[in-house]
Amino acid sequence: MRIVILGTGNLATQLGMAFHAQHAEIIQVYGRSGACASDLANLLGCIFTTSKLEISTDADLYILAVSEAAITEVLSDAPIRNRLIVHTSGSISIDILATFSNNYGVFYPLQTLSKQKAVDFSAVPICIEANSAENLEKLSRLAKTISDQVFEIDSTQRRQLHLAAVFVCNFVNHFYAIGEKLLQEQKLDYNLIKPLILETASKATLFSPPEVQTGPAVRENQTIMKQHLKMLEQHPEWQELYALISKDISRFHQV
């Protein structure tokens, strides 16, 4: 399967490297920035282009790993006709690709990717969807070369999955950031709460989260909650968050 990667960001890089490690035939990288496209092409041992018109026309699969906004922009000018095209977005429907090809699908790795850390794809769930059984089978075979967890997920489910991911990953990480900041204010080492962060995550993989909820809100400990709200007086935004989330924990556990 000859693959063209469209995009040069975190996802393009990490996905490209995962395929490359499995000896997939990546033939070209497209990117707006010549430096980024060249870097990734070097990593993957292939050619690159910065011109949409020069995107190879004879690949078996085109993987769009660009921002949601750029999907149609890239495809409008690319000379790809009826080859298999997939996007990699959690929140965009498969239908966006229908005007560009008769063969299309989605290849969505459910993981948080950063430049700073290479991800082991073997444990990353890959959510696939396609416009035909044949294309689904192609994507499934490809996905299984890099991951043990491949799932057929439709567009409605996938956007819900992405919404859940925002809560359990993006919002959670922001709370780690708030925790780090609060510790810094009392000259406390952020390392102190790392075991707590890891144990909390580990427990969420062993139990249903509501079963292991701890803390002042679920215990309805008003004294501690009032103390915490007072301590947050210098951070009105976090005070508001604290009150709202505590109320929601209480509501959730009363239902």
Next chain:
Amino acid sequence: MRIVILGTGNLATQLGMAFHAQHAEIIQVYGRSGACASDLANLLGCIFTTSKLEISTDADLYILAVSEAAITEVLSDAPIRNRLIVHTSGSISIDILATFSNNYGVFYPLQTLSKQKAVDFSAVPICIEANSAENLEKLSRLAKTISDQVFEIDSTQRRQLHLAAVFVCNFVNHFYAIGEKLLQEQKLDYNLIKPLILETASKATLFSPPEVQTGPAVRENQTIMKQHLKMLEQHPEWQELYALISKDISRFHQV
């Protein structure tokens, strides 16, 4: 060191078992419920009592592992005179113990404890504080028998640590609960997001969290955020949370 444990909840149980495994001499358990006190005493190979007046008077250390509200209640009637007493609360000042003994301190393990899961204390930070250098040294020696991470933390720092813990543990776990619920609504398996939960936590131990923040809010992707808010119409509380946290992520990363 002869130890009496006051309390029979999660912390009393797990702390007692950690000490017991290190051959500490636990001589008695006190609890209001005879069944709970008896169970724990059996685990620890010691006697128990449900009467405050029968609490042993000749131990070297009394560990209060009861709810914040019960600390003074238990101590008011217990015949403990000038023996070393410690409480185990993140949010209560050491000073609360001053009226009950000339020797007192705090022994606060920074971890989330549930009945469902035994904790490996060796990686749990133990925050200690005492009213004298001598008592601090005693607590330090004891703490080091069960944990590699023992820190002297004063009451002001400790309550800030507890506040940070509410964000990175209790609030985070609630977001895991929200994620699970959102997946259930689309008949999606909660297992799907477990790798994401673990990777997000793991990254927070390798990097400063703001450096690895991902998602629509930090990218200022209004289209996706609007879509998510619309998807949350059936959950007005979570819609409000989503909007507030996204705004805070944006504010945090603009400063």
